[in-house]
Amino acid sequence: MVKMAGSDSVPEEKFSLKEVLITFQSCLTDNQEIVTDSYVNGWRGLVRFMNSLGSIFSFISKDAVNKIQIMVTHRNGENGDKYETLQSMVKYELDNNLVDLQRRAEHPESGCRTLLRLHRALRWLELFLEKLRTSTEDSKTSVMCTDAYNDSLAQHHAWIIRKAATMAFCVLPGRAAFFQTMNVGSTEQVVAMLGEAMPFISKVYEITEELYKQHNLLELP
Structure with missing residues (x-):
């Protein structure tokens, strides 16, 4: 089996x-x-995005790196072909009782559980990037990021993490700094490319959400 690049x-x-x-x-x-x-390679890029802004997002990016490596390990394992798509992964793990549906015990690093954590974080980034795309020059990135976080990841985090996150967001750089980080060009070019990218990110999120909903996997412990 061919291993994932950069594993x-x-x-x-x-x-x-x-x-x-x-x-x-x-x-x-x-x-x-x-x-x-x-999907994993897309997340590698999003981790680079978070890392380029310093340690502010480290509480999310470090966890994402860990989850990426778990998924790579599954793909490079003896049953890697079962993980070729998210759909085949869900079927394989459920058919073989490899998912802890009630409590995290025997399979804490199942592909389904690992991917769910990335899926939830993707929603936060999707909302935040969309807010950046539609914002104005004087919009506060701290407010946009906090709102996106509260509408997605916050409900899955303990109070102390939520408090630390919202405090970290208060020192986010301005909109111009975010756009410069994207390495596209002018503000107009960044906005245009975000306009191209967001529908694909949203579609991937929606399909994953529906897949997990169908199999009652959205609240895996």
Whole structure:
């Protein structure tokens, strides 16, 4: 079996919004299944985005790196072909009782549980990036990020993490700094590329959400 490229760690490369656009676009097969390798590679790009802004997002990016590595391990394992798409992963793990549906005990690193954590974080980034896209020059990134967090990840975090996160968001750089980090060009070019990228990220999120909903996996411990 061919191993996933860059399986040892998330490369410390500059973030590229165009790369993330292409990667999430390649996530979807013709029959609307989600390719695991592309999904993970898309997350590698999002981790670079968070890391480029310093330690502010480290509480999320470090966990994402851990989850990425777990997924890579599944793909590179003896049953890696069962993890080719998110749909095949869910079927394989449920059929073989590899998911802890009630409490985390025997399979704390199941693909289904691991992917759910990335899925929840993707929702936060999706909401935040969309707010950045539609914001004005004087919009406060701290408010946008906090609102996105409260509408997604916050409900899955303990109080102390929520408090630390909202405090960290208060020192976020301005909108211009975020756009510069995306390495696209002018503000207009960034907004245009975000306009291209967001529908693909949203589609991947929606398909994953529906897949997990169908199998009652959205609240895995």
